[in-house]
Amino acid sequence: MNYELSTLHKDLYIGGKWRPAADGGRFDVLDPGTEEVLGDVADATVEDALDAVAAAHAAGPAWAATAPRERAEILRRAYELLIRHKDEFARLMTLENGKVLAEARGEAVYAAEFLRWFAEEAVRIGGEISTAPSGANRIMVLRQPIGVAVFVTPWNFPAAMATRKIGPALAAGCTVVLKPAKETPLTALAMASLFEEAGVPPGVINVVPTRRSSAAVAAMLRDPRVRKLSFTGSTEVGRVLLAQAAENVVKCSMELGGNAPFIVFADADLDQAVASAMVAKMRNGGESCTAANRFYVERPVAAEFGRRFAAAMAQVRIGYGLDEGAQLGPLVNAATRNKVAELVADAVQNGAELLTGGKARPGRGFYYEPTVLSGVAKDARILREEIFGPVAPIAVFDSEEEVIALANDTVFGLVSFVHTRDLARAMRVAERIESGMVGINRGVVSDPAAPFGGWKQSGVGREGAHDGLLEYLESKYIAVSW
16 A cells, blocks of 8 residues: 555545545645645544544444554554655655655654554553552552543644554553644544554544534543543643543643743853754754744853854755755745744844844745844743744843743743753753753754653643553552452
């Protein structure tokens, strides 16, 4: 089987069958690099979403009873298939998302790694047994699958955000309903075909693209058969879903917005810091919740860091994602590009200096130049809002205490980056920064073997590592005497 756009199923995948929406509705998927229509997909209704829940619920007991090794082997086959077809998935992601091919290939491999990791974790679901302190009985703890899980995934990493949720859910013995972002449903539908080829039984995975997301997800969360919600997206939407999930006390994993500080101390290796900054800022064109959003540079090196960083950003080649020479593709849509332009304009009007970039590219496609701003006011909008684009605002700091306070002055706390040659300082600052993850002298922290997640309004729960598996298991205590 191949996973090219021309052969891809574009209907709903429910109970192991491909079917149109109940009302026949469909919606177009656009190429953000050309603004042309790639094709249309079925637009799930509330009825369709509840049918998917019913299919997942019906498949649940048999899947939960499947031997852990069998579940592991299916996930391993899915990993191997995704690696084998990584170029096809990369092309598909580039077409509907806009990221350049090199980025898309990297995502395909990253997405596959979650399947390999959780294939290995599936056989490591442990329990506990101990003697009650009174001696009256034994305390036995079992870990059992939580049940039907609903996944709401974003457009920026359409493959990896799906496998980061599907991997642990299937490993734990749960069944799932995936509602992908309306901008990028094609990758999710290709994933359904891949899991089917890997041997996932009908109903264990269901995929329901829809433009009617609010109504469909709300209906699923009101259904008592749904016991788990995992959402990756904005904090604003996350708050709404948490409130809806509370009505039925649905267990939630929420990976929400970020406002990552990138801190450069005066003793840092500036070449290394600039190289890390390019990765932390420009991964996925800046359209990442882990993207460096605020650059705080100690005063003695601020001008030099800004000069070197701007020079590196100015060398980035903008182009259509499928062109092999392109290093930066378009943003996902006009609204995202317009917000980026608005934040840059506001910073410049309030005294920031434009070191490079600062313009949208004319013509079709949602392109924006790699941009570096220096002398940004510490209360500027661009330092307080998630940019989600290729823009790096630099502000100056004078002391360790000051920069820690600046880093923590946000409702978000997903990831932070620290550059210094002083290991004691690096660890001291890492401990005091209020974020779920910290990268020291490096620009990327994501790893399937590490617990990914945030503090404060950046999220609830963890994905990846063994922690990610536990999110899909309930603990059952059995008191027994023998």
